[in-house]
Structure formats: structure tokens, C-alpha cells
Amino acid sequence: xxxxNFKELEKEQVEKFNQTQKENVKNSIDSSIGVxxxxxxxxxxxxxxxxxxxxxxxxxxxxxxxxxxxxxxDNPKYPNQLK
Amino acid sequence: MYINxxxxxxxxxxxxxxxxxxxxxLFLETQKGQYFDMxxxxxxxxxxxxxxxxxxxxxxxxxxxxxxxxxxxxxxSKFSGKSRFSTWIYSITYxxxxxxIRKKKKDPLVTVDDLTNQYDKEAEIDDxxxxxxxxxxxxxxxxxxxxxxxxxxxxxxQDEMSxxxxxxxxxxxxxxxxMKIKRAKQKFxxxxxxxxxxx
Numbered sequence: 458x459x460x461x462n463f464k465e466l467e468k469e470q471v472e473k474f475n476q477t478q479k480e481n482v483k484n485s486i487d488s489s490i491g492v493x494x495x496x497x498x499x500x501x502x503x504x505x506x507x508x509x510x511x512x513x514x515x516x517x518x519x520x521x522x523x524x525x526x527x528x529x530x531d532n533p534k535y536p537n538q539l540k
Numbered sequence: 541m542y543i544n545x546x547x548x549x550x551x552x553x554x555x556x557x558x559x560x561x562x563x564x565x566l567f568l569e570t571q572k573g574q575y576f577d578m579x580x581x582x583x584x585x586x587x588x589x590x591x592x593x594x595x596x597x598x599x600x601x602x603x604x605x606x607x608x609x610x611x612x613x614x615x616x617s618k619f620s621g622k623s624r625f626s627t628w629i630y631s632i633t634y635x636x637x638x639x640x641i642r643k644k645k646k647d648p649l650v651t652v653d654d655l656t657n658q659y660d661k662e663a664e665i666d667d668x669x670x671x672x673x674x675x676x677x678x679x680x681x682x683x684x685x686x687x688x689x690x691x692x693x694x695x696x697x698q699d700e701m702s703x704x705x706x707x708x709x710x711x712x713x714x715x716x717x718x719m720k721i722k723r724a725k726q727k728f729x730x731x732x733x734x735x736x737x738x739x
Contacts, residue, residue: 459668459671459672460668460671460672461671461697462671462672462673462674462675462678463670463671463678463694463697463698464698465675466593466675466678466679466682466698467586467589467698467728469675470585470588470589470590470592470593471550471585471586471589472585473588473589473592474584474585474588474589478583478602478659479585481602482584482588482605482606482609483577483580484582485606486580486606486609486610487573487600489606489610490610493610493614498597506546527623
């Protein structure tokens with residue numbers, strides 16, 4: 458295989474990246490991911506409650522299946538209308 | 541294979557032989573940090589090398605690395621396996637670094653110079669001229685030539701990406717990439733003779 462000094466240059470640059478730097482960057486990545494996870498958990502925990510609150514505010518309520526539906530829709534438009 | 545590797549009795553020897561794609565599958569299935577650590581250990585040095593080569597600052601390179609690996613982690617499920625994992629990681633790295641430099645310098649990667657270029661008529665330069673330039677000089681010349689030329693030479697000679705892969709990464713046709721490589725090589729040679737006149 459022929460000479461490729463681009464690879465040698467890469468080796469030099471990789472060697473410059475010492476263990477301490479490697480660990481520092483890894484710790485920063487872990488803390489960033491930790492923040493993302495925390496935000497994700499908050500959303501996971503509270504988002505359904507917030508949606509539920511908006512649904513209730515707009516006049517909806519949970520039906521027997523746990524899903525939301527508008528209270529007003531229970532009554533047919535006309536008295537003799539078949540349900 | 542994957543099921544066996546999930547066994548806690550998994551040996552280090554086995555994990556070091558695992559392909560990147562196998563590690564990604566395991567990570568996506570288990571969400572265990574140890575699999576991401578394996579990818580990090582494999583590629584952090586090379587990604588750092590590219591960041592420092594393009595950004596020319598250790599602190600900025602470390603910050604860039606952090607952002608790049610967070611991006612990789614968050615987008616790992618989007619890796620389709622159409623290209624090599626290394627190509628995918630390097631494309632994220634190049635795009636990140638180029639964007640960072642562009643934001644700072646407002647230096648477009650593609651210029652009018654690309655469309656009508658004086659180098660087009662010149663002869664093709666032999667790869668050996670570039671590949672055999674000694675490391676110290678190589679580093680100096682790469683720091684001297686424009687970012688677009690440096691990036692494409694790194695992709696071709698350091699990352700050994702195919703014309704097709706570079707084309708996909710830069711969203712250009714294969715013929716456009718061949719032309720860009722030719723121009724980058726000519727720029728490299730011109731810069732070489734400007735710096736090392738005696739050669």
C-alpha cells in the first residue's frame with residue numbers, strides 16, 4: 458500500500474486527544490443528555506395533565522373508555538333523532 | 541447474534557470485534573450507555589482530529605465535539621445504514637464545523653469562483669504528490685488553502701470517502717465532486733510551491 462500522509466496526520470491529531478480531554482468531553486455529553494432526559498421526563502409526566510386541563514377547559518370530559526369527548530354532543534340535534 | 545451479546549457475561553474481546561451497526565442496534569434496543577460509550581471510544585479521537593483541523597482551536601474543538609456527539613446520540617435512530625457509520629459521523633462533523641466557520645466568517649463554501657475557475661484547464665495532479673507530502677508540510681498547506689478545498693481533500697484522502705459519498709454529503713453530482721477534487725488538488729500544489737519555492 459502506498460504512502461498516505463493524511464492518515465499520519467490523522468494519527469498525530471488523534472494522539473493529541475488525551476484521556477483527560479476525552480473524559481471531560483464525555484462528562485459534558487453525559488450532562489447535556491441528562492438535561493434532555495430531564496426535560497423529556499417533565500414533558501412525559503406533565504404534558505398529558507396539561508392536555509387534559511385544556512380539554513376540560515374547552516368543555517370536554519372523559520368518557521367510559523377514558524377518552525375525551527365533548528359534553529354537548531350527548532344530546533341529539535332533534536328530539537326524535539335516532540342515536 | 542444480538543441476543544448473545546446482551547448476555548452480561550459478554551467478553552471485551554467480543555465487544556471490540558462488534559461492528560458499528562451491531563452496536564447501534566444494541567444501543568437502540570437497550571438504551572444502555574455502555575454501547576454509546578463504545579462508539580464514543582471508537583470515534584472521539586478522529587472526530588476531535590477533524591474538529592481541531594477545521595476549527596484550529598482546542599477549546600472550540602472540544603465544544604464542537606460535545607455538540608456533535610449529542611447530535612449523534614439524538615439522531616442515532618435515523619441512521620439508515622445506507623452509508624458506513626464512519627461516513628455518517630464524519631458528515632455530521634464536517635457539516636457542524638463548516639456551519640460554525642461560516643457563521644463566524646460568513647464565508648460561503650461554494651463561490652462564484654467554483655463556476656468559472658482558472659484551474660479547470662490545468663492538468664490533473666497525481667495523487668502521490670499530495671499523499672507523499674510530509675506531515676508537517678501537509679498540515680501547514682491544509683491550513684493555508686480555502687476551507688472548501690481542505691474539506692474535500694480530507695474527505696477523499698483522510699476519510700477515504702468515495703466520490704458518491706462526498707456527493708451525497710455535499711448534495712452535489714459526482715461530476716461536480718470530481719471537478720472540486722481536481723481544483724482542490726491544484727490549489728494544494730499551487731500553495732505548496734508558494735510556500736516551499738525551493739522545492
